[in-house]
Amino acid sequence: MAIDKSLMAGSTTMLILKLLEDKDMYGYQMIEQLSKMSNNAFTLKAGTLYPLLHSLEQQGMVTSYDDNADSGRVRKYYSITKKGRRLLADKKAEWENYVSAVNQVLQGGALLEPAY
Amino acid sequence: MNRHIKVKEYLDIICSQIRYKKIHAEICEEIENHINDQIEAFKAQGDNDETATIKAIEQMGDPVVIGTELDRVHRPKPEWSIIVLTFLLLAAGNFLRFFTSPQESNGLELYYKQLIFTAIGFALMVLCYYVDFTLIGKYPKLIFLSLFIFTILIIVISNPVHGRFVYASYLLLLFPVAFAGIVYSMRNKGYWGIIFCGMCFGVSFIISLTVPSATSCILLALSCLLILTAAILKNWFAVKKFYALLLIYLPALTFLSILFSTKVYRKRLKIALFPSIDPTGAGYIENIIREILSGANFIGQGILPKSYNGISVSQLLPDINSDHLLTYTIHRFGWIAFIIITVLLSVLIIRSIILCFKQKSALAFLVSTAATTTIAMQSLFYIVANLGFQIFSPLSLPLISQSSSYLLINMCLIGILLSVFRTGYFIKDKNDNNRGSKKASANSFLRFEDGKLIIDFNIHNFTPQ
Numbered sequence: 001m002a003i004d005k006s007l008m009a010g011s012t013t014m015l016i017l018k019l020l021e022d023k024d025m026y027g028y029q030m031i032e033q034l035s036k037m038s039n040n041a042f043t044l045k046a047g048t049l050y051p052l053l054h055s056l057e058q059q060g061m062v063t064s065y066d067d068n069a070d071s072g073r074v075r076k077y078y079s080i081t082k083k084g085r086r087l088l089a090d091k092k093a094e095w096e097n098y099v100s101a102v103n104q105v106l107q108g109g110a111l112l113e114p115a116y
Numbered sequence: 117m118n119r120h121i122k123v124k125e126y127l128d129i130i131c132s133q134i135r136y137k138k139i140h141a142e143i144c145e146e147i148e149n150h151i152n153d154q155i156e157a158f159k160a161q162g163d164n165d166e167t168a169t170i171k172a173i174e175q176m177g178d179p180v181v182i183g184t185e186l187d188r189v190h191r192p193k194p195e196w197s198i199i200v201l202t203f204l205l206l207a208a209g210n211f212l213r214f215f216t217s218p219q220e221s222n223g224l225e226l227y228y229k230q231l232i233f234t235a236i237g238f239a240l241m242v243l244c245y246y247v248d249f250t251l252i253g254k255y256p257k258l259i260f261l262s263l264f265i266f267t268i269l270i271i272v273i274s275n276p277v278h279g280r281f282v283y284a285s286y287l288l289l290l291f292p293v294a295f296a297g298i299v300y301s302m303r304n305k306g307y308w309g310i311i312f313c314g315m316c317f318g319v320s321f322i323i324s325l326t327v328p329s330a331t332s333c334i335l336l337a338l339s340c341l342l343i344l345t346a347a348i349l350k351n352w353f354a355v356k357k358f359y360a361l362l363l364i365y366l367p368a369l370t371f372l373s374i375l376f377s378t379k380v381y382r383k384r385l386k387i388a389l390f391p392s393i394d395p396t397g398a399g400y401i402e403n404i405i406r407e408i409l410s411g412a413n414f415i416g417q418g419i420l421p422k423s424y425n426g427i428s429v430s431q432l433l434p435d436i437n438s439d440h441l442l443t444y445t446i447h448r449f450g451w452i453a454f455i456i457i458t459v460l461l462s463v464l465i466i467r468s469i470i471l472c473f474k475q476k477s478a479l480a481f482l483v484s485t486a487a488t489t490t491i492a493m494q495s496l497f498y499i500v501a502n503l504g505f506q507i508f509s510p511l512s513l514p515l516i517s518q519s520s521s522y523l524l525i526n527m528c529l530i531g532i533l534l535s536v537f538r539t540g541y542f543i544k545d546k547n548d549n550n551r552g553s554k555k556a557s558a559n560s561f562l563r564f565e566d567g568k569l570i571i572d573f574n575i576h577n578f579t580p581q
Contacts, residue, residue, distance in 0.1 A: 050147065
């Protein structure tokens with residue numbers, strides 16, 4: 001099942017960095033991998049991916065280099081930097097907070113103490 | 117692979133949204149690769165060429181939206197940190213010279229002249245900022261030759277002041293940047309490339325000897341050495357790094373050791389370190405500087421030794437507006453002023469160095485390194501001299517000390533830096549097997565490189581238009 005775009009928007013950066021955590025990848029590979037890892041729930045558009053990758057590169061979160069892929073075509077690979085790993089850790093923590101808060105509300109909220 | 121007309125249209129629409137044209141080719145290549153991968157995937161699922169292409173493009177998303185987003189990311193941005201620091205240094209210089217100028221003969225006149233030249237320098241900086249620095253990579257030899265001829269011309273037509281062609285000495289500070297262009301043009305040219313760079317350095321070095329300006333000589337030599345070293349470490353000449361470094365350091369160190377073993381320089385070095393051995397002769401100025409500094413306070417005006425009773429610093433120390441502005445500043449306002457000035461300059465230089473290393477393209481890296489080194493070395497020589505170690509006489513304290521010509525040159529250098537930092541970050545030099553060297557290799561079916569005979573069927577050389 002595909003997921004509503006607006007739900008994904010805030011977490012795309014985190015997902016991209018997560019993908020690059022283990023190995024360097026090029027754009028197409030990232031979309032494929034994300035789709036595979038999420039059981040086709042996340043279909044990231046190339047139009048979202050590249051501007052995001054380029055701005056992450058400018059912020060020094062990822063770096064890029066050209067390399068020959070198996071097909072012999074030159075591909076632009078992205079690689080996560082130390083700064084990027086730190087951002088990923090922050091985003092993960094933020095995300096976990098958010099998820100637990102949402103879950104709490106969905107489950108009827110924390111028991112409210114009387115205010116007096 | 118031939119490009120499908122629909123793919124071309126799609127890429128064109130993306131590019132039409134991106135105002136910074138230099139990035140077009142790189143973005144096209146990346147997006148096109150992506151589309152091709154997607155086409156392959158659809159074909160593997162059984163689609164024919166046409167359907168696969170159309171589906172792949174649809175999958176990509178709206179090209180106008182992508183283009184607009186990419187435009188936002190890649191819009192050239194001014195490097196505000198450098199601009200702000202430049203203005204702070206200019207302001208500091210004006211503030212300090214406001215105090216020193218009235219004490220110098222025709223000082224006020226020079227003060228107003230410098231104000232006008234600050235405005236001209238600003239215009240020059242803006243010009244260098246907007247004129248694309250990649251011109252240096254496009255016409256390196258022409259630029260170097262023009263600078264060379266222009267400097268020679270100045271030497272021929274101008275009259276020497278105290279035995280020195282001063283106008284030519286200012287121009288010497290532009291040679292490192294021009295030299296960076298030469299190094300850039302010698303990519304993959306092997307040891308001959310390095311030797312050619314050495315020859316270009318040689319002619320500029322001879323000019324600096326003709327001027328003559330010992331400080332410029334050393335500044336030029338160290339800058340060029342640094343640029344060459346950086347290029348070799350980046351494997352720019354495609355040769356063994358060790359031998360390449362040997363090739364440049366052996367002559368450089370030999371020359372320096374010969375220079376410093378001469379009597380003149382041995383004496384100069386000795387005086388610079390221990391001026392008190394000749395306090396009324398060669399060590400006169402250093403000695404005075406040290407005495408002034410010994411009486412300086414942390415904050416506020418310092419006191420002079422008793423032996424100078426009744427004499428003011430401006431009478432004691434020559435050129436308090438230009439060559440010894442910093443010494444005077446320490447005396448007049450205390451070490452705190454020295455700390456402020458050196459911190460401002462250091463931040464400017466360190467920030468520039470950090471940005472130099474962020475550059476992806478070798479041209480951007482080499483040019484910005486050259487400009488930064490030129491500014492850094494002027495500052496270093498000046499500060500050391502003003503602290504009483506005159507191994508090399510000071511040229512100028514960039515943007516601060518009195519000299520309209522040095523001001524113009526330094527504003528030019530900062531303009532070039534800003535131009536690099538504005539756009540250089542996105543510019544990339546390409547590997548040999550794709551478009552970067554297309555011009556060089558497209559026409560040569562047979563090439564001989566690194567001991568290998570290469571037969572090029574030219575199948576990789578397609579350039580997105």
